[in-house]
Amino acid sequence: MVQRVALLTNPSAGRGQGARIAAAAVPRLRDAGFTVEDLRGRDADEATDLARDCVERGVETLVAVGGDGMVHVAIQALAGSATRLGLLPAGTGNDVARYLGVPRRDDEAAVDVVVAGRERTVDLARAGSRYFLTVLAAGFDAVVNERANRMRRPRGQMRYNLATLAELRTLRPIDYVLELDGEVQRLAATVVAVGNGPSFGGGLRITEGALLDDGLLDVVVIEPLSRRELVRTYPKLFRGTHVHHPGYHHHRVRSVTVAAAGITAYADGERIAPLPLTVDVVPASLRVLVGR
Numbered sequence: 424m425v426q427r428v429a430l431l432t433n434p435s436a437g438r439g440q441g442a443r444i445a446a447a448a449v450p451r452l453r454d455a456g457f458t459v460e461d462l463r464g465r466d467a468d469e470a471t472d473l474a475r476d477c478v479e480r481g482v483e484t485l486v487a488v489g490g491d492g493m494v495h496v497a498i499q500a501l502a503g504s505a506t507r508l509g510l511l512p513a514g515t516g517n518d519v520a521r522y523l524g525v526p527r528r529d530d531e532a533a534v535d536v537v538v539a540g541r542e543r544t545v546d547l548a549r550a551g552s553r554y555f556l557t558v559l560a561a562g563f564d565a566v567v568n569e570r571a572n573r574m575r576r577p578r579g580q581m582r583y584n585l586a587t588l589a590e591l592r593t594l595r596p597i598d599y600v601l602e603l604d605g606e607v608q609r610l611a612a613t614v615v616a617v618g619n620g621p622s623f624g625g626g627l628r629i630t631e632g633a634l635l636d637d638g639l640l641d642v643v644v645i646e647p648l649s650r651r652e653l654v655r656t657y658p659k660l661f662r663g664t665h666v667h668h669p670g671y672h673h674h675r676v677r678s679v680t681v682a683a684a685g686i687t688a689y690a691d692g693e694r695i696a697p698l699p700l701t702v703d704v705v706p707a708s709l710r711v712l713v714g715r
Contacts, residue, residue: 426483428452428509428537429460431474431497433489441513445488448511448534455538467496474500482506484712486537490514491557491623495691498709502547502554507710509537516625516692518557522635524715536714543713545635547705548619548690555690556709558623558630559702561681562597562614562645563653566590568689591654596647600699602680603642613653614645617679617702621663623692631663632673638706639675646670678703 430452432445445461452459460482464470474497477485485501486509487493494510501508511534512520512527519525523543526532547554560568571586596611616623618630618641633641645668648656659665666673681688682699689695 426457426540427460428457428484428486429462429473429477429482430486430488430511431462431464431470431477431493433464433470433493433496433513441489441493444511444513444530444533447530448486448488448537451531451534452537457538464496467492470496471499478504478506484509484537484540486511488513491516491519491691492693494519494556495554495693498547498554498556501709502549502705503708505710507542507712509712511537516623518620518622518624518626519691521622521626522556522620523711523713525712526714532714536712539712539714541713543636543711544707545709545711546619546638547708548617548640548702549705550617550688550690550695550700550702553690553695554705554708555619555693555695557618557620557691559617559688559690559695559700560623560629561683561686561688561698561700562612562616563590563594564614564616564624565686565689568692568694569687572694591650594648594650594653597683597686599644600680600682601642601644602678603674604676604678610644611647612644613648614643615681615683616643617641617681618643619704627660628663629660629665630673631666636707637675638704639677640679640702640704642674642676642679644672644674646672 487497618633621633630641680701
């Protein structure tokens, strides 16, 4: 039986790179014997509708062409279904590609992962009604994202750099109430993150050690940092060595409620909702294609 593959593309991903990658992938997949649909969502809502239609029609594999945001759109439809998630990376962070061993700088090799069809089943996390695959940010990084999204200029990474500098000037501890599998903690922190996977933001290993298939969430808390400490700690996130900071705490739970005034949470790089939020693990809820 010929397998059906649907490519769901964010045409603007990577400044048009997504559309270029999809255009090259379609003939290669057809040559490999697949029936291919080439789908383009004009916005997140339309892309989600297209993904849900694929699930309803029993399409075997939905390939997200884009970054972690496009994966986020796809999993809202794929969670708990029989349709598998494939990935052709075309974003800036591409943390999901890191998780799944999909080549991030070799488009043909990424298509080969789809052709090979090697499969794994992983967990998802659910915050309210939204699923996420990577990390939910609910601390300083979320505050930076919220400021950056309010800025109209400049575009690209510079906007986030400027937002970070602005928030550093007014850095202060955030008061939280956490409920970790029923245990309530009241604390002040600079960083609170809930990981289904180990990294976000292009390889920032904030929830170092998190596994995609252990049926648990990894909650990381970093106690209040000074501006100097925060700047010194940031590079350590790329190596995962921030775990040695004396203010670092790591909890493994099945459910966590995070509450703090004035904080809007982000997950997979997407705006989720203002706190408080309850995050639950949804074990073995997503079939994915992996490169290793």
